[in-house]
Amino acid sequence: MSNVTEVVEELVSPIVNDLELLLVDVEFVKEGSDWFLRVYIDTPKGDIDIDQCALVSEKLSEELDRVDPITQNYFLEVSSPGAERPLKNEVDFQNAIGQYVFIKTYAPIDGMKEFEGYLITYGPDGAEVEVRIKTRKITVLIDKEKIALARLAIDFSA
Template structure:
């Protein structure tokens, strides 16, 4: 996490906690010539609505104006993480057990760096994903430190 996203997390966490929402992720990225501060929120049930996003956006905007932690111009976006929600925290992975996921690794495992399948287990050091390769299913064990990206995915084969 960058210094800016850490600062934003300190500002937005009390806001989402007060509204009984969940902070999913924070991004501060440059796209073209513009900078974007993106805050992804959800409800514990996974059904965030536009009014809740607007509430968080308004309150966070006030805090950002008050504290001014970002020197350059940027656009603030507060939204749902969507159907392909990122998996970053321990709780995210625990809640995703049994769900279809996409995992990208820093280095190849059995010649592959991308895995799509059902998350079978998540432990202190590794996770297990059931992956379909053509007509057969295999279980792949992925060390946590090798994970570059993890998110929920949509199973189009179902």
């Protein structure tokens, strides 16, 4: 169903841009017998509110009715990506520098596949993360190609 998400991204991008918001992600998923079209938006400051979500939902709904790219019945949800928002592209990673992140890799690095810590840098070589292992802090460089999943996380030790 990636075609649906691509069409929806094309429809919603001008809407969020006009409202000076950010498009974080679009999902089209089946849960049980129901389909859900989920659009995650935010502000550059990370303080999206329910009125902004409702406005995007209303405008997107009009566009979806006009273009009609989805054949089955579905529920449209427009919401905040939450505190643990995904990091999917270069801009997401750049905006997350200095923040606490969780990164899962396809292959182990020094015997580990999950890393949680502060994102120090992100560039052509990958993500440099300061992680705590017991009582010491180490810096790990995670190659971009090895990143399976990345998201903001909550530091419960702070």
